[in-house]
Amino acid sequence: xxxxxxxxxxxxxxxxxxxxxxxxxxxxxxxxxxxxxxxxxxxxxxxxxxxxxxxxxxxxxxxxxxxxxxxxxxxxxxxxxxxxxxxxxxxxxxxxxx
Numbered sequence: 703x704x705x706x707x708x709x710x711x712x713x714x715x716x717x718x719x720x721x722x723x724x725x726x727x728x729x730x731x732x733x734x735x736x737x738x739x740x741x742x743x744x745x746x747x748x749x750x751x752x753x754x755x756x757x758x759x760x761x762x763x764x765x766x767x768x769x770x771x772x773x774x775x776x777x778x779x780x781x782x783x784x785x786x787x788x789x790x791x792x793x794x795x796x797x798x799x800x
Contacts, residue, residue, distance in 0.1 A: 713783045724768075
């Protein structure tokens with residue numbers, strides 16, 4: 703059974719901005735990024751406990767091929783995505799969202 707994925711508005715904006723940035727770098731790269739993030743989200747929705755907590759009840763899943771991580775909170779009926787963060791960004795930003 704897989705859980706529903708819900709993005710916080712900030713996380714959706716980060717994801718969209720990253721996708722647009724990659725697409726501007728090379729045609730099709732934004733779609734590749736989207737596919738890799740979707741693969742990560744699919745894994746999270748099936749096995750939300752597979753990733754270790756990094757802060758309180760927030761977990762982090764690393765995106766394959768790209769220097770990004772998905773920060774999320776598993777809840778009984780859904781997964782809440784708090785951030786789609788580049789590895790070089792300040793972690794205080796996603797911690798404030800917890």
